[in-house]
Amino acid sequence: MATPKYFPTAGHLLVCQGPNCQARGSAPLYQALWRALDQGHLAYYKSGGNVRLTESGCLGACSYGPALCVYREHGGKLEQGWYAGVDFPLALALAQAVHQGAELPEDRRYGPDGG
Numbered sequence: 001m002a003t004p005k006y007f008p009t010a011g012h013l014l015v016c017q018g019p020n021c022q023a024r025g026s027a028p029l030y031q032a033l034w035r036a037l038d039q040g041h042l043a044y045y046k047s048g049g050n051v052r053l054t055e056s057g058c059l060g061a062c063s064y065g066p067a068l069c070v071y072r073e074h075g076g077k078l079e080q081g082w083y084a085g086v087d088f089p090l091a092l093a094l095a096q097a098v099h100q101g102a103e104l105p106e107d108r109r110y111g112p113d114g115g
């Protein structure tokens with residue numbers, strides 16, 4: 001049986017597309033981030049790229065959107081980063097940190113591994 005091509009990645013960003021986050025601009029945020037990852041060769045399917053980006057349903061931070069979460073293997077463990085009030089500069093900084101294996105930004109971070 002044929003299997004899908006597997007793309008190894010350094011991390012996975014999920015941008016909420018639930019109704020509350022969409023009302024706060026998460027759709028154009030996702031599109032702008034997607035374009036930046038694609039054009040900057042950060043996207044997992046590009047040569048040199050290793051960042052996976054997908055839309056998600058509600059992430060449970062509806063009053064604080066746009067919400068974004070990131071999962072990656074870092075420091076020998078699974079790390080998760082949760083962010084509220086995300087704008088394009090923060091989303092791009094997150095993607096670049098994942099791409100480079102750098103520490104995730106603390107700005108607007110909440111949840112188990114952050115503020």
Ligand code: FES
Nearest residue numbers: 018021059061062
């Ligand atoms: S709609 Fe985005 S966190 Fe609920």
